[in-house]
Amino acid sequence: MAEDPIDRTGLRDRFWDRPLDTLNRKEWEALCDGCGKCCLNKLEDEETGAVALTRIACRLFDDSTCRCANYTRRLEFVPECIVLTPTTLPEVVYFFPDTCAYRRLYEGRPLPHWHPLLTGDPMSPHTAGASLMDETVSETDVREEDWEDFLIEEPTGGA
Numbered sequence: 290m291a292e293d294p295i296d297r298t299g300l301r302d303r304f305w306d307r308p309l310d311t312l313n314r315k316e317w318e319a320l321c322d323g324c325g326k327c328c329l330n331k332l333e334d335e336e337t338g339a340v341a342l343t344r345i346a347c348r349l350f351d352d353s354t355c356r357c358a359n360y361t362r363r364l365e366f367v368p369e370c371i372v373l374t375p376t377t378l379p380e381v382v383y384f385f386p387d388t389c390a391y392r393r394l395y396e397g398r399p400l401p402h403w404h405p406l407l408t409g410d411p412m413s414p415h416t417a418g419a420s421l422m423d424e425t426v427s428e429t430d431v432r433e434e435d436w437e438d439f440l441i442e443e444p445t446g447g448a
Contacts, residue, residue, distance in 0.1 A: 292411070293405065293411035294323070294354070294356055294411065295318060295319055295321060295323070295405075295411070296315065296318075296319075297319045297405070297406065299315075300315065300316055300319055301316065304316045304319075305320060305390070305394060305400060305406060309375045309378065309391075309394055309395060310375040312375070317374075317375070319406065320390040320391055320394070320406070321390070321391075322388070322389075322390055322401075322403075322404050322405055322414045322419070323355050323356065323405065323411060323414055323415075323420070324355060324386070324388065324389075324414045324415075324419050324420040324421065324444075325346070325350060325352075325355030325356070325420055325421045325422065325425070326342065326385075326386040326388070326389070326420070326421060326443065326444075327371075327373075327385055327386065327389065328346050328347045328349075328350040328357065329342050329343055329344065329345065329346055329347075329421065329425065330343050330345045330346070330347070330428055330436060331343065331384060332436060332437065332440070333384075338383070340383060340384055341440050342386065342440070342441050342442075342443055343436050343439040343440055343441065344421065344424060344425050344426060344439050344441045345425065345426050345427070345428050345431050345436055345439050346421070346425035346426065346427060346428065347367055347370070347428060348366070348367065348427055348428050348429050349363055349366055349367055350425065350427070352421075352422065352423055352424070352425045352427075353422070353423060354422075355414075355415070355420050355421065355422045371384070373385075373391060378391060378395055379395070382395050382396075386443050387443055387445065387448070388401050388419055388443065388445050388446065388448040390404060390406075401417075401419065401445075401446065401447075401448035402417075402447070402448070403416075403417035403419055403446050403447075403448070414446060417446030417447065418444055418445075418446045418447075419444055419445055419446025419447075419448060420444065420446075421444065426439065
């Protein structure tokens with residue numbers, strides 16, 4: 290089993306069943322499944338509000354690990370990066386992928402069956418086909434006016 294880049298030790302049993310605003314920082318961070326879809330550039334239809342995924346990733350995204358290459362300092366390099374907290378979640382939840390644990394729990398849905406908190410395996414989103422590991426293009430390589438050429442359906446891994 291791969292080493293988990295998120296410290297999931299010492300967490301309360303089934304903490305994800307509690308209200309999101311009662312989670313401590315470690316529990317909040319442990320909800321991330323590592324799929325990388327939040328780091329994809331998205332297109333929002335101004336008329337309908339519909340959000341479409343592209344396979345174009347943030348310049349800090351490491352495609353081989355599905356992680357931010359500089360998570361702790363990301364706002365210095367990508368000021369528009371969304372800082373997800375229980376307070377900001379209601380404002381931005383529509384922008385997150387359907388399989389996202391934060392979105393699912395906010396909407397009263399369970400974690401997907403492949404979530405690392407359920408499987409104990411940090412690679413489970415990737416083996417289930419729910420991530421974009423090794424399938425993205427950096428935003429530094431694509432002109433913004435060409436983003437529509439990179440639209441994708443969200444990989445769900447059967448969530």
